[in-house]
Structures are given as structure tokens and as C-alpha cells.
Amino acid sequence: MTTDPIKTNPIVYRRYGLLTSARVILDDGLFLEMIKRPRHAYIVAISHQVLSVPDTIKIKHKKTINIYLEGKFDEIFMRFNDTARNEVRKTFKMPEFSVALNDANWGEVYALYKKFRIAKHLELRPVTFLQSCMLFNAYYNGELISSITCYDVFPNLRIQNIFSKLDGGDKELRKIVGHATRRLMYEICKYGNERGYRLLDLASANFTNPAKAGITAFKSSFGGKVEDEYTYTYRSPLVRVASGLCSFFKR
Numbered sequence: 001m002t003t004d005p006i007k008t009n010p011i012v013y014r015r016y017g018l019l020t021s022a023r024v025i026l027d028d029g030l031f032l033e034m035i036k037r038p039r040h041a042y043i044v045a046i047s048h049q050v051l052s053v054p055d056t057i058k059i060k061h062k063k064t065i066n067i068y069l070e071g072k073f074d075e076i077f078m079r080f081n082d083t084a085r086n087e088v089r090k091t092f093k094m095p096e097f098s099v100a101l102n103d104a105n106w107g108e109v110y111a112l113y114k115k116f117r118i119a120k121h122l123e124l125r126p127v128t129f130l131q132s133c134m135l136f137n138a139y140y141n142g143e144l145i146s147s148i149t150c151y152d153v154f155p156n157l158r159i160q161n162i163f164s165k166l167d168g169g170d171k172e173l174r175k176i177v178g179h180a181t182r183r184l185m186y187e188i189c190k191y192g193n194e195r196g197y198r199l200l201d202l203a204s205a206n207f208t209n210p211a212k213a214g215i216t217a218f219k220s221s222f223g224g225k226v227e228d229e230y231t232y233t234y235r236s237p238l239v240r241v242a243s244g245l246c247s248f249f250k251r
Helices: 027-033 071-079 082-091 106-119 171-192 208-224 237-249
Strands: 011-016 017-027 041-046 056-068 097-101 136-141 143-154 156-164 199-201 226-235
Touching: 027 041, 041 171, 056 208, 071 082, 071 171, 082 171, 082 208, 097 171, 106 143, 106 156, 136 171, 143 171, 156 171, 171 199, 171 208
Parallel strands: 017 041, 156 199
Antiparallel strands: 011 017, 041 226, 056 199, 056 226, 097 136, 136 143, 143 156
């Protein structure tokens, strides 16, 4: 696997007509500075900490799973459950299988992303959204079958998207894709461990919605810790007034 790093910005910008938003990934100090002199209609922060913020900031709390990357990598791998370890090991015995980091195969990656998101009835983002991240790809017989995009906000990593080839009812393909995706998780953990990262955040875990049981079980298979995640949302005075008026007229 190639190992050229692509440092990513902890801020993800978006535009909604004339309004702009900034999403700050695991950089509490940066978020607190940005809300002092806000330049965006929305500023959203993802954090693991309870922050002291003005009353106008909305706060949401949920759970995430963090894989700690410090120490010997063999010990990190041994915290994977039996199924995850066995599936990862199988990929090393498959000559048809390969993985790549930041291979810039964005045309094929985005085509895979679109098919997956449409099939799952999930929101589509432009390719530039994915390109703000590190890219881990898995190939089988030269075909892209699984991808993970990941924010690099040293000393932390955070998953952005996980998507893969649809199996169409093919049980063998489903098995290979499952092995490939777990191997990519292994590679991300190894990447972070070798470069002194503290943790890999698996980007929220929903333990109450049955529809999320599959992805939650997947995220839980790597020996991470269930911990708190906070979303802080700043809205400009104009946005707050407009939102209040909309709520009033909907009564």
C-alpha cells in the first residue's frame, strides 16, 4: 500500500445559496476562536469534550466509538474481535486482493460512492467533499470494491464515509467485500499507529435504532471504546431570526 500522507484541513466548508457554513472536526480551540468573530452563517463543531460556549450555541450529545492507536500495533489488532481478525488475515492470503492509500482514483471512487448512497437512500455530496479526506481503497482482481474516506486532524483520525460494492444477492461477493472493508479498517489503524496518532474516531454509533444495527456491529468489532461525542452549532443572528419566524408561521 502506498503511504503518501495528505494532510486535511479540520474545517469543511459548504455553501447554501448566499450562506456559508464551516464544520470543524475535532479541533476545539479552532472552533472557540471562530465563534468569537464568526464569518459564516453556521459553524458546527464535532468534539469529544464538554465545552464552555454561549447559550446561543446548540448542543447535541450522542455516542461514538474511538479506537486508541497508541502502543504496540499487535496489541491494537488483538483487540479486534475474532471475526474481524480472521477476516483481515484471510485478505493477506488472497493474491487477487490489494489495498491503496490516496491513489487518486476519484472517478471510480465517486461512481462507487453514488451507487452505494443511492441504494441506501442516503444524501449525496459532491466529489470535492470526499476529496477533503484521506482515501483508503480495496481492490479485488483490479476492481474497486470498498473505500473509506478519513479526516486527518492530527493527533486524531475520524471516519468520514464507508462505502462498498453492492453484492446484488451474491453471497460470495458479500463475503469478499466484508473482508475488504475490515482490512481497510486494519490499514487505517496501522497507518495511525505508525505515525503517532492518538485515536481513530468511527464517527458516531447508534445503539438504539434497529436500522443501524449492522453498521454499529461493524464499528464495534474493532475493540474501540464507546465514548461521548458532542455537536456544537453556532447560527448567526440572521439565521436565528429567520428560523424563529419560520417556526412562528408554522403554528
